[in-house]
Amino acid sequence: MPADQSPGDYPLWHPFTQMARFEREPRLVVARAEGNRLIDTAGNEYVDGVASLWANVHGHSHPHIVGAIQEQAAKLQHSTLLGITHEPAIELGRRLLPHLPGRSRVFFSENGASAVEVALKMAVQYQANRGRPERNRIAALEMAYHGDTLGAVSVGGEGPFRDVYEPLLFEPLRFSSASPASLRDLLTTHAGEVAAVIIEPRVQGAGGMIVAPEGHIAAVRALCDEFDTLLIADEVATGFGKTGAMFACDLEGVTPDLTVLGKGITGGYLPLSATVTTEEVYRAFHGEEGRKLFHGHTYAGNPICCAAALASLDLFEADDLHARTRERAALLATLLAERIADHPLVGEVRQQGLMTGIELVADRDTREPLPPDREAGWRVCLAARDRGVFIRPLGDVIVLMPPLSIEEDELAQICEAVAYGLDRVPRD
Ligand SMILES: *Cc1c(COP(=O)(O)O)cnc(C)c1O
Numbered sequence: 001m002p003a004d005q006s007p008g009d010y011p012l013w014h015p016f017t018q019m020a021r022f023e024r025e026p027r028l029v030v031a032r033a034e035g036n037r038l039i040d041t042a043g044n045e046y047v048d049g050v051a052s053l054w055a056n057v058h059g060h061s062h063p064h065i066v067g068a069i070q071e072q073a074a075k076l077q078h079s080t081l082l083g084i085t086h087e088p089a090i091e092l093g094r095r096l097l098p099h100l101p102g103r104s105r106v107f108f109s110e111n112g113a114s115a116v117e118v119a120l121k122m123a124v125q126y127q128a129n130r131g132r133p134e135r136n137r138i139a140a141l142e143m144a145y146h147g148d149t150l151g152a153v154s155v156g157g158e159g160p161f162r163d164v165y166e167p168l169l170f171e172p173l174r175f176s177s178a179s180p181a182s183l184r185d186l187l188t189t190h191a192g193e194v195a196a197v198i199i200e201p202r203v204q205g206a207g208g209m210i211v212a213p214e215g216h217i218a219a220v221r222a223l224c225d226e227f228d229t230l231l232i233a234d235e236v237a238t239g240f241g242k243t244g245a246m247f248a249c250d251l252e253g254v255t256p257d258l259t260v261l262g263k264g265i266t267g268g269y270l271p272l273s274a275t276v277t278t279e280e281v282y283r284a285f286h287g288e289e290g291r292k293l294f295h296g297h298t299y300a301g302n303p304i305c306c307a308a309a310l311a312s313l314d315l316f317e318a319d320d321l322h323a324r325t326r327e328r329a330a331l332l333a334t335l336l337a338e339r340i341a342d343h344p345l346v347g348e349v350r351q352q353g354l355m356t357g358i359e360l361v362a363d364r365d366t367r368e369p370l371p372p373d374r375e376a377g378w379r380v381c382l383a384a385r386d387r388g389v390f391i392r393p394l395g396d397v398i399v400l401m402p403p404l405s406i407e408e409d410e411l412a413q414i415c416e417a418v419a420y421g422l423d424r425v426p427r428d
Helices: 019-024 063-073 087-099 112-129 150-154 163-168 180-189 216-226 248-252 279-283 303-318 321-339 376-386 408-423
Strands: 030-034 037-040 045-048 105-109 137-141 173-175 194-199 230-234 258-261 273-277 346-352 355-360 397-400
Touching: 045 408, 063 303, 087 105, 087 273, 087 303, 105 112, 105 279, 112 137, 112 150, 112 194, 112 230, 112 258, 112 273, 137 180, 150 163, 173 180, 180 194, 180 216, 194 216, 216 230, 216 248, 321 346, 321 355, 321 408, 355 376, 376 397, 376 408, 397 408
Parallel strands: 137 173, 137 194, 194 230, 230 258
Antiparallel strands: 030 037, 037 045, 105 273, 258 273, 346 355, 355 397
């Protein structure tokens, strides 16, 4: 290899990371984590303000989850779910369903994007299997994010996550999260073509922490019923307590036909995801060989991952974590109002439970965006590290999504660090 192409001593290429910047900036190397804090190789502590990318629920190194992982690892590390089964997966299916009333079948995968792919394939094949192959399109929200595999990117919002891959994608029908009427128009125009409507219920995460008005999920459900199409709720980000309820659909008493779970399902410890559905959808796949679902990942429903998920459910069932989350969320709202909302760079603060987006703008009145080369969001998050807080922005939206176990003083530290970071963004 020519010398100028040598990778030096750093061999990694990081996800969603501009490596040119990564190579310039101080490197945060996490050595271990305890409770709500990450600890780097130099011994510095950082409050984990984004729950290790929206996944961690009960804090790091929780003895109950660690113990369950250790015990399962000594017993059965992996055995396939293709045609045979194992107890941790069966038990997890049984234990998840009481939290998902009206649903009866759990299909495991390894990550959120894959579980979204499964939901899309289930929806289209469900329609085909019941003799409606012409119902083969997907309706999706503008600004949606459903993961990074090609089917998930297809139903994701337009923009840099999607545009360059356009030649590889299919086109969904799009409607606005602000207005269920736009979905009615779309379903009226395309009656009989739509296999399923996919939403991120209540909070659109990676699209910028956009909070839908109360009633939006129920309105979408009603339209799906009226037009005889399936509702897919992607709860990968919103699931497992982050919104103040176990699932965002619970906030409006809605039962989707397909629910996608990921991130927090193992408490944020190991990779696992699930597509949960109704007996009605499941039954449509019964019969001859060609009616089965043609999908499955090698490590789907891995027993150690299932053991972690079961231990996480134990913790949900032992305490009223949702009441605690709503109290913490109220404190966070107060701190944001006191320390952040009036800052000249802040255009809007959006919050549902512990899911928070702080949108930075050039002008508070016109909501004019900042020029991207200011890298304001990134600078705030980098400065926050000096105050012992790890957060990661979505462009110029500062995201806060701490674990449910976050303590009051840690929430205050996160907000102080954001305020400190905001003061360090150069004015022009
Ligand atoms: C993170 C996310 C995904 C993708 O999950 P991965 O495990 O990263 O593949 C899908 N949908 C939503 C709403 C997400 O936030």
